[in-house]
Amino acid sequence: MKLGYHIGYWSSGPPEGALEAIRAAEELGFDSVWTAEGYGSDALTPLAWWGASTSRVTLGTNIVQMSARTPTATAMAAMTLDHLSGGRFVLGLGASGPQVVEGWYGQPYPRPLARTREYVDIVRKVVAREEPVTHSGRQYQLPLPGGTGLGKPLKSTVHPLRKHIPIYLAAEGPKNVALSAEICDGWLPLFFAPRTDGFYRAALEEGFARRAEPAKDFEVAASVPVIVHDDVEEAANLIKPALALYIGGMGAKDVNFHHDVFARMGYEEVADKVQDLYLGGHKAEATAAIPTRLVEDTALIGPPAKIRDELAAWEESVVTTLLVRGDAATLRTVADVLS
Known part of the structure; x- marks a missing residue:
């Protein structure tokens, strides 16, 4: 199983020590480095800036939000980064959720699967550069009908380094996971648990x-x-606040895809309780309501021997790469334990 380093998206500013950690990841033999975006920092700029200090690792976005850019703009960025990195770029895409899509980007959210299918199709056409790009879909039309009437099909002035840049899709629901297998080159799961491997494999x-x-x-x-920690409970406590945020606060009461993942995992009552507490302003109580076993289902925590023993289940699953986070010292420790 390969290892990747996931920088994630920024909070109030750039993560301290990110460049040092990226360099450490490459030195340690990690396969890839990934960036993300929410509604603050973008995923592409940090990847280009910090990625310039690397020479081997794959550089990926986990994720670029589709509503943030037109398909052609995303394809332009993908071809640019692929050239600059010498063919090391992977485009990770995601639909995000209605709160961000409609609240931040001012774009419509309905029919995300159909939108994703059309988006990927247009990106593929731009990168392939076989002919001027046209598209007549329900979500996107190129050239735009109406308007001045002067729009015409165009072909990228830049010749792609590769005519097929890998596209991975971030997905949590079964239909979206199936879509990743149908039209993409990879899947970017969040909150995967080896015991649900059969569900996602299907x-x-x-x-x-x-x-x-x-x-x-x-x-x-x-x-x-x-x-890696001698005390499993203390290790779990480091993760629970983030889980409470995603289960309870990332989305509306009736539209929270992260909540749904844990409900399918068998934690529906827990997920409901965490969501009610979090949305009610009781974040500490929401965090405390998360059982350690839930953390252990979706993370590798505890002493080295325990982690190595549990790693076997991940290696037998559909997962091909573990994306881990932390500073340079953490990456060295993780690499030592998982090697």
């Missing part, structure tokens, strides 16, 4: 069955917290 197989050609080297790069 969703992926459904998508693979719809492909015109068999998938080659399909990757599953899962964000997995790894905390």
Whole structure:
């Protein structure tokens, strides 16, 4: 199983020691480095800036939010970064949720699967550069009908370094996971648990069955917290606040995809309680309501021997890469334990 370093998105500013950690990841033999965006820092600029200090690792976005850019703008950025990195770029895309899409970007959220399908199709056309790009869909139209009437199909002035840049899709629900297998080169799961492997394996197989050609080297790069600590409870307590935020506060009461992941995992009552507490302003109580076993299902925590023992279940799952976080020292510790 490969290791990747996930920088994540920024909070109030750039994460301290990020460049040192990226360099350490490459020195330690990590396969990839990933950036993200929410509604603050973007994913592309840090990847280009810090990625310039690397020479080997794959550089990926986990994720670029589709509503933030038109498909052609995203394709332009992908081709640019692919050239600058010498063919090391992976484009990770995601639909995000209605709060961000409609509240931050001012874009419509309905029909995210259909929008994703069209978006990926346009990006593929731009990168392939086989002909001027046209698209007549329900979500996107190129050239735009109406307007001045002067729009015309265009082909990128830049010749791509690679005519096929890998695209991974961030997905949590079964239909979206299946879509990643059908039209993309990889899947970026969040809150994956090895004991739910069969559920996601079936969703992926459904998508693979719809492909015109068999998938080659399909990757599953899962964000997995790894905390090496003698005390399992203390390690779990470091992760619970973030889980409370995602389960309870990332989305509306009736539209929270992260909540739904844990409900499908068998923690519906826990997820409901955490959400009620969090949305009610009781963040500490929401955090305390998360059982350690839930953390252990989706993370590798505890003494080295425990982590190594539990790693076997991850290696037997559909996951091909573990994306871990932390500073340079943490990455060295994790690499030592997981090697």
